[in-house]
Every structure is written in structure tokens, then in C-alpha cells.
Amino acid sequence: MKHESTYLTPEIKLSCYEDHFFKSDVVFEHHMLIWFISGRTKIVQAEGVHHFQTGDIFLIPRNQPATILNYPKDGLPHKTVVMTLTTDRLRNFYSRLAVKAGSGPVAKIRSFRRHPLLESCLASLVPYFAVEGPFPPELAALKITEAISILRTLEPDLDSLLANFDDPHKVDLISFMEKNYMFNMPAETFGQLTGRSLTTFKRDFKKAFDTTPQRWLTHKRLELAHYQLTEQRKKPTDVCYETGFENLSHFSHAFKKQFGYSPSQLAAS
Template sequence: MEHISKYLTPEIKLSCYEDKFFKSEVVFDQHMLIWFISGETKIVQADATHTFRKGDIFLIPRNKPATVINYPKDGLPHKTVVMLLTTEILRDFYSRVDVKAKITPVPGIRSFNNHPLLESCLASLIPYFDVKEPFPEGLALLKITEAISILRTIDPGIDGVLANFDDPHKVELVSFMEKNYMFNMPMEKFGYLTGRSLTTFKRDFKKAFNTTPQKWLTQKRLELAHYELAEKKRKPVEVCYEAGFENLSHFSYAFKKHFGYAPTSLVG
């Protein structure tokens, strides 16, 4: 897979995937502001599925599981400008701003279409990726601060997302797992997002489901895949990744072992 990332700073990069397809399961530790130059991305979360294309600008909140599938489109690579709005930068920004925002505990993706102010801010970074001179010291913070200020101008509720510095609180385990089982994350990450240590997560899980997390997750993912194949007539290669499997061969093996027939037998 040909993936090229050019970094101006650790918080600002130009990301480019030349291949036909790239998929990952992620829980971002920082908020990410993304501007699409070319290509297409499908982002699957527990509450919604989003598709983004050329010109789109959106914010992916931290600490929310997602399956991200990137594609080239119209003969062009998947290419984006990515800006991290880190906790450190946001804390410093909000320490100088008088805000009494209502905190949004589990925010969704926020889309800004091709808003001219945000597009101008992010597009102004493009020339710097092609010059040999170092990125001017202090300019990165100025550009990130500009982006935050624009977000606050065009989205009245954004302070409730960006000014929330809390770690995930302990949540009700059954409802969380029922909503997020399709995300292929380490058990430690499931524990963190439910406000538990790994040991406590496994103990609470056994008490709630009377089985191990891995067995339960595999069964739930296979049941979801079977429904998508049989009822929605989707292709195995589409269902495989969105149901939380690493690759098509592993999915096909697990599916046949569980149901007794191959996923392709459900494709009309």
C-alpha cells in the first residue's frame, strides 16, 4: 500500500493513499479537522455512517470508535489535509476564553461541507508542503488557533465538544457493547472507553454476558454480517470490514466455521 504523509508539524499533515482501498479501526486520541482534496472516505460509527468526498470538511471527535474506509475516486488518490486539535492546544486556547458551554459527552462527527472560511484556512497550508524551507516557527499554532476560532464562529455548539477535557466516565456496559461491537479495537481500548481498567472490564463483561469478550464479539459480528448478506444482499467484501473483521479470508473462514456455509452462498 502506497501511503504518503507529509508533516509540517506533528499536528498538521497532508495524507495521501495511492492504493485502491485502505481500512482501519480507530479511536482518535485527539479531535481531527479534515479537508478533502480528492478521493472518498466512508466512516462507520455506532450511530451513523458518513461518506465524505472532494471539498468536504469535517471534525472527528476524540474517544469515539469508528471504522474508516478510504478509496481513491475519479482516477485521483485519497488525499486530505489533517489538522489535530490537541488537548494541550485546546486547553491553552480555552484558558484565555470565557466559555460556559454545555458539555457534549459523546459527540458525533460534525460536517462543515465546503465552508469558505475553513477551506481558506486549510488550503493556505498546501504551498508549505512543497517547499524545502522549514515551516515558520509559531505559524502552526496560529493556523490551528485560526481554525478553532472559525469553528466557534460557524458552529455555536462546538465549545461543548472542544472544551470537554474529561476522560470517559464509567458507562453501562451492555448498552455500550451492543452499540460498538463492530469496531475491532484492543480490549484495553474497550475498557478505557467504558471507564474501566482491562481487569475490571473483563470481570464486568463476564458478569453481564456470561462469556468472554472475544467470543461474544465474534458471534455478534458474524450475526451482523449474516444479516447484511442475507437481508440486504450486500457483497462479502463490503460486509466483512464494516462488521469488524480484519480481512476477507479471516471473515470467510470464521463465517463458514460458525454457520456451516460460505458467505458467498448468500449472494444472489
């Protein structure tokens, strides 16, 4: 995989993947504002599957598990401008405003396809990636402030999301796991997202499900894979990556072990 990231500042980068395919399971520490220059991506979250391509602009909220699949398109690489809206930057922005975080909107991906104000803000950064020398930090601050201001203008209810600086608190384990089991993350990350240490997470998990996290996760992912193959008629390759498996070989082996036949055999039938 050939991946290049060119940084103007730690918060602003130009990201480029030139290979056929790249997959990652992530939980972003900060909100991410992304503008697509070329290529396409599929983002799987608990609340749905999102598809983005050239011209799309979208905001990925922090602390939300996601599977991200990046592809080139039309002979062009997967290329994006990424602006990280850090907690410190947002705290500074909202410190000047009488805004309080509330229950607000659900923390889900927001799409702003080809919005002229956001596109102009992010496109104006592109020429700077070709210029040698440091990017003025005061200019970076202005561009990030501009982006936040535009987002608030487009969707005023985003204040409840952007101005919420709470860390993940202890949540109902059964509800969370039933919603997010398809993301391939270590138990320690699941623990953090449910407000637990690794030891507490494993203890509470055993009490709730009467098995280990790995066994339960594998079983649930294979059940979801079987459903997607039979009811949704998806391809085994797509199912593999959307249900938390790292590669097709591992997926096929685990699937056949549980069901007695391979994903390709099921798809063919």
C-alpha cells in the same frame, strides 16, 4: 500500500494513500479536522456511516471508535489535509474565554462541505508542504486558532465538545458494547473507553455477558453481517470490513462455521 504523510508540524499533515484500499480501526486521542483534496472515504461509527470525497471538510471527535476505509477516486489518490486539535491547544484557546463544557452535543462527526472559510484556512496550508525548511510554529498556532474560531462561529454548540477535556469515565458496559461491538479493537482499548483496566473490563464483561469478550464479539459481528447480507443486500466485501473483520478469508471462514454456508452463497441466494 503506499502511504506518505508530510508534516508541517506534529499537528498539521498532508496524508496520501495511493493504493486501491486502506482500512483501519481507530480511536483518535484528539479531535481531527480533515479537508479532502481527492479520493473518497467511508467512516463507520456507532451512530452511522459517513461518506466523504473531494471538497468535503469534517471534524472527527476524539475518543470515538471508528472504522475508516480509504479509496482513490477518478484516478487520483486519497489525499487530505489533516489538522489535529490537541487537548493542550484547545485548553490554551479556551483559557481566554468564559466557556464551560456542558452536556452539549453528541460527540459525532460534523460535516462542513466546501465551507469557504474553512476551505480557505486549510487550503492555505498546501503550498507550505512543497517548501523545504521548518514551518514557523507561530504560524501553525495562528492557523489552528483560525480553524477553531471558524468552527465555533459555524456551530456555537461545538464549545461543549471542544472545551470538554474529561477522559473516558466508567460507563455502562452492556450499553457501550451493544453500541460499539463492530469495531475491531483489542480488549484493552474497549477497557480504556469504558473507564476500566483490562483486568476489570474482562471481569465485568464475564459478569455481564457470561462469556469472553472475543467469543461475544465474534458472535455479534456475524449476526450483524448476516443481517446486512440478507436485509440490506450489501456485498460480502463491504460487510466484512464494516463488521469488524480484518480480511475476507477470515470473515468467510467464521461465517460458514457459525451459519453452515458462506457469505457469497447467502448473497447469491
